[in-house]
Amino acid sequence: MKYLVLMYGDESRWEQATPPEREAVMQAHRAFDAAVRERARLLGGEALAEAASSSTLHPAGADGARAVTDGPFAETVEQLGGFYLVEAADLDAMMELCHRLPDYYTIEIRPTVDVDL
Amino acid sequence: MTGEQDAVSRAWREHWGRLLALLVSRYRRLDLAEDGLADAFERAAARWPIEGAPDNPAAWLLTTARRRVLDRLRAEAVAARAEPLLATDAALAEAAGGPRADPGDLVADERLRLVLLCCHPALSVESSSALALRLVIGLPVPDIARLFLSRDSAVAARITRAKRKIAVAGIPYRTPGQSELPGRLRGVLAAVYLLFNEGYSASVGEDLIRSSLGGEALRLCRLLHELLPAEPAVRGLLALVLLQGSRHAARLDEDGGVVVLADQDRSRWDRAAIEEGMTHLGIALRATPVRPDLYVTQAAVAACHALAGTWESTNWRAIVSWYDVLLTITDTPVVRLNRAVAVAELDGPAAGLAELDAIGPMPGYGDLLAARADLLARLGRCNEAAEAYREALALPGNGARRRHLEQRLHACAPAD
Numbered sequence: 001m002k003y004l005v006l007m008y009g010d011e012s013r014w015e016q017a018t019p020p021e022r023e024a025v026m027q028a029h030r031a032f033d034a035a036v037r038e039r040a041r042l043l044g045g046e047a048l049a050e051a052a053s054s055s056t057l058h059p060a061g062a063d064g065a066r067a068v069t070d071g072p073f074a075e076t077v078e079q080l081g082g083f084y085l086v087e088a089a090d091l092d093a094m095m096e097l098c099h100r101l102p103d104y105y106t107i108e109i110r111p112t113v114d115v116d117l
Numbered sequence: 118m119t120g121e122q123d124a125v126s127r128a129w130r131e132h133w134g135r136l137l138a139l140l141v142s143r144y145r146r147l148d149l150a151e152d153g154l155a156d157a158f159e160r161a162a163a164r165w166p167i168e169g170a171p172d173n174p175a176a177w178l179l180t181t182a183r184r185r186v187l188d189r190l191r192a193e194a195v196a197a198r199a200e201p202l203l204a205t206d207a208a209l210a211e212a213a214g215g216p217r218a219d220p221g222d223l224v225a226d227e228r229l230r231l232v233l234l235c236c237h238p239a240l241s242v243e244s245s246s247a248l249a250l251r252l253v254i255g256l257p258v259p260d261i262a263r264l265f266l267s268r269d270s271a272v273a274a275r276i277t278r279a280k281r282k283i284a285v286a287g288i289p290y291r292t293p294g295q296s297e298l299p300g301r302l303r304g305v306l307a308a309v310y311l312l313f314n315e316g317y318s319a320s321v322g323e324d325l326i327r328s329s330l331g332g333e334a335l336r337l338c339r340l341l342h343e344l345l346p347a348e349p350a351v352r353g354l355l356a357l358v359l360l361q362g363s364r365h366a367a368r369l370d371e372d373g374g375v376v377v378l379a380d381q382d383r384s385r386w387d388r389a390a391i392e393e394g395m396t397h398l399g400i401a402l403r404a405t406p407v408r409p410d411l412y413v414t415q416a417a418v419a420a421c422h423a424l425a426g427t428w429e430s431t432n433w434r435a436i437v438s439w440y441d442v443l444l445t446i447t448d449t450p451v452v453r454l455n456r457a458v459a460v461a462e463l464d465g466p467a468a469g470l471a472e473l474d475a476i477g478p479m480p481g482y483g484d485l486l487a488a489r490a491d492l493l494a495r496l497g498r499c500n501e502a503a504e505a506y507r508e509a510l511a512l513p514g515n516g517a518r519r520r521h522l523e524q525r526l527h528a529c530a531p532a533d
Contacts, residue, residue, distance in 0.1 A: 001286075001287040088287075091237075091239060091287045109286075111285050111287060113285070
């Protein structure tokens with residue numbers, strides 16, 4: 001089963017983190033990486049630049065044009081900081097792996113669906 | 118209803134839950150197990166009236182259901198052309214009668230394992246308990262809705278979403294490890310509690326008490342306690358089931374009519390069950406001095422009744438206090454109603470009625486309407502009481518309880 005692992009966090013926490021705290025986060029990601037390669041399949045993953053660097057393309061308005069705005073989809077305290085795409089046996093396996101990720105994230109685990117385009 | 122149709126209904130009530138659990142355990146596919154079993158019952162309904170009911174209905178149903186599941190597995194294998202043939206054959210071979218799905222079972226009882234599946238932490242507690250009641254006990258959706266004080270459509274949607282989530286998110290059917298069991302607990306306890314309640318005071322059918330459900334609930338409680346002896350909540354539920362269940366023999370008259378608590382012959386209460394329940398309650402209370410537990414607190418209320426030699430000597434002040442504690446844990450109309458009834462005994466029917474009316478109107482909630490009617494009758498407001506009884510009777514409900522309400526209505530308004 002394929003899952004998209006979405007890591008949400010308060011960006012200011014990372015900005016204010018001390019070097020040892022940042023190293024601990026990197027360590028956690030490395031541990032997650034290693035565990036996934038051992039027990040599942042890592043299909044992809046990236047760290048994301050800060051939410052302020054996003055540009056958002058909106059649905060067409062009354063005038064038929066699609067507006068572009070500066071910033072992310074939603075202005076929330078917690079923003080998407082990174083993602084992984086993982087193939088794991090089942091949700092329990094996926095959850096178990098995600099427990100290695102840094103504790104300060106709120107992690108959404110979304111299963112994928114197969115769509116024939 | 119003919120004898121054979123009776124046999125199908127009886128088989129449904131007695132065997133459905135257990136057969137489903139066995140099928141899920143063997144084939145690890147909730148969807149196929151459900152469909153296979155539904156199909157088997159359909160065939161039974163069609164064939165038994167013609168051929169006569171089999172000597173061993175459960176075995177007949179299980180065999181028929183398994184054949185259906187295997188057919189479906191084969192069909193899926195054919196459809197999955199991309200699958201290497203070898204893997205599919207292996208799956209089929211296992212499905213056809215290989216060793217049981219989970220080696221080293223922590224939880225031997227299939228029904229408890231199915232309940233644990235339904236109570237996966239990725240499912241909300243409401244979804245979990247609704248799903249468990251539907252799948253393990255086979256309670257129809259309208260009955261579950263009544264237990265939750267919800268609409269049928271809401272409960273049906275919740276169950277459908279939960280099943281879909283299990284499939285789409287890949288929630289596996291496997292026995293949780295020892296460390297995972299406490300995390301499943303809330304949902305499991307909620308499901309077992311609802312099961313006990315339905316057995317204790319059935320929401321449908323003619324009989325007030327559905328002994329098989331109550332017995333099932335007690336058995337599941339004991340199993341949970343064996344698995345998790347250190348959990349006060351489990352002890353609390355076990356105590357509650359024992360203490361309330363102890364009144365079994367006194368709750369019905371010879372005609373199956375309701376005998377209310379005030380009128381029960383307490384010499385018929387099961388003293389051994391009470392003693393055991395009190396022991397568990399004591400331990401659980403001592404284990405939760407700071408943060409009272411939902412089930413332990415309810416068991417404490419039941420204990421107040423169990424300790425009273427007569428209705429008159431009941432310690433209503435203690436009962437009201439326990440309900441106050443319960444409200445800090447869960448503030449619901451049900452708890453407020455039960456507290457109002459206790460207040461009526463402590464401070465008189467007018468005080469009780471005031472508490473009851475403070476809950477607010479709940480037109481679909483039969484127990485509240487009936488309680489209101491009782492209090493109005495005690496206050497001599499017979500016309501209003503009769504109106505409330507009629508309102509309660511207008512709702513669907515259990516046959517024995519309806520007869521009881523009709524008697525009460527007749528006492529207020531003999532012309533009815």
